[in-house]
Amino acid sequence: MSRSTEITFIRPDDWHLHVREGEALKSVVPDTAKRFARAIIMPNLAEPITTVKRAASYRDEILAAVPKGLKFEPLMVLYLTPQTTAKEIRKAAKSGFVKAVKWYPAGATTNSDKGVKDIADCYPILKVMEEVGLKFLVHGEVTDESTDIFDREAIFIERHMKKLALDFPDLKIVFEHITTEEAVHFVKSASSNVAATITPQHLLYNRNAILAGGLKPHYYCLPVLKREKHRLALVKAAVSGDPKFFLGTDSAPHAKGAKESSCGCAGIYSSHIAVELYAEVFEAEGCLKNLEKFASINGANFYGLPINKEMITLKSVSTAVPKEIKFGDHILVPLRAGGKVAWTLA
Ligand code: DOR
Numbered sequence: 001m002s003r004s005t006e007i008t009f010i011r012p013d014d015w016h017l018h019v020r021e022g023e024a025l026k027s028v029v030p031d032t033a034k035r036f037a038r039a040i041i042m043p044n045l046a047e048p049i050t051t052v053k054r055a056a057s058y059r060d061e062i063l064a065a066v067p068k069g070l071k072f073e074p075l076m077v078l079y080l081t082p083q084t085t086a087k088e089i090r091k092a093a094k095s096g097f098v099k100a101v102k103w104y105p106a107g108a109t110t111n112s113d114k115g116v117k118d119i120a121d122c123y124p125i126l127k128v129m130e131e132v133g134l135k136f137l138v139h140g141e142v143t144d145e146s147t148d149i150f151d152r153e154a155i156f157i158e159r160h161m162k163k164l165a166l167d168f169p170d171l172k173i174v175f176e177h178i179t180t181e182e183a184v185h186f187v188k189s190a191s192s193n194v195a196a197t198i199t200p201q202h203l204l205y206n207r208n209a210i211l212a213g214g215l216k217p218h219y220y221c222l223p224v225l226k227r228e229k230h231r232l233a234l235v236k237a238a239v240s241g242d243p244k245f246f247l248g249t250d251s252a253p254h255a256k257g258a259k260e261s262s263c264g265c266a267g268i269y270s271s272h273i274a275v276e277l278y279a280e281v282f283e284a285e286g287c288l289k290n291l292e293k294f295a296s297i298n299g300a301n302f303y304g305l306p307i308n309k310e311m312i313t314l315k316s317v318s319t320a321v322p323k324e325i326k327f328g329d330h331i332l333v334p335l336r337a338g339g340k341v342a343w344t345l346a
């Protein structure tokens with residue numbers, strides 16, 4: 001069968017994005033704003049976004065970095081800490097621009113040390129979120145060092161996700177950046193209030209990308225890439241059109257030196273070719289017709305937000321991916337650096 005020469009579909013949203021701050025932020029926001037109408041902005045800055053006031057100024061900083069002529073809406077998230085108050089949650093819901101609260105289990109990933117260890121301590125807060133309709137975004141990995149890193153997500157489901165979904169049936173929960181067949185199965189079998197984001201790297205690569213033929217730090221993210229059988233389960237879920245699964249790049253830029261280090265940071269930068277990469281996945285499965293659901297419809301419906309009105313077009317022309325991208329005063333090495341991507345944004 002011949003390839004479609006182009007596809008036009010509703011402008012997508014990125015339901016999981018890191019843009020950092022300062023000069024670094026200015027370098028990366030345009031890549032997202034060119035492709036996406038909205039993005040859920042992760043709050044794990046060095047000093048996490050824990051108040052509506054800081055979310056408002058962070059939002060302004062992002063808006064100031066959007067190139068002229070582009071329309072882009074940052075959707076803000078509060079970082080859950082043991083000190084988060086019910087008052088702040090109510091204020092967040094009233095603000096209109098804060099859409100969710102993120103749980104980083106303390107120690108799970110970049111800037112998670114101020115996160116929550118025992119979620120039971122936050123049950124009164126989750127109760128308020130359930131009442132006011134703020135979404136609960138979860139980094140789903142257990143943090144005990146004795147647990148094998150490849151098993152941390154599957155164990156988190158048994159220990160926490162199942163209980164959370166039962167204890168808060170009316171709370172909308174996003175299981176972020178799922179990486180395993182266990183997570184696909186859990187999300188599918190849970191109520192319609194449980195959904196998941198899936199990244200391009202977890203759809204396109206397995207753990208060989210990090211570990212085979214030399215150590216490749218630019219493929220290291222958390223949750224870490226898993227075995228091929230898990231990648232296949234994620235692909236099947238994403239391309240199916242099931243409303244529970246939607247696009248969240250988890251594009252997480254780090255300076256080259258911070259990744260190419262004796263203790264390298266977790267995070268993969270993909271905003272420069274994000275939609276194009278997802279199109280590769282859907283094309284390979286013969287499911288391009290479902291890309292719009294995954295990228296532009298399912299997430300908006302889950303969040304209860306309007307579907308975007310504008311359209312975007314991808315052409316089936318391959319383009320070269322730069323080896324490096326400016327990142328404030330540093331550079332970063334993006335996903336597919338020096339390679340090619342099969343689609344080009346028109
Ligand atoms: O790989 C990751 N990078 N996973 C996360 O959960 C956080 C992110 C970051 O902020 O760099």
Ligand code: ZN
Pocket residue numbers: 016017018042250252
């Ligand atoms: Zn993330």
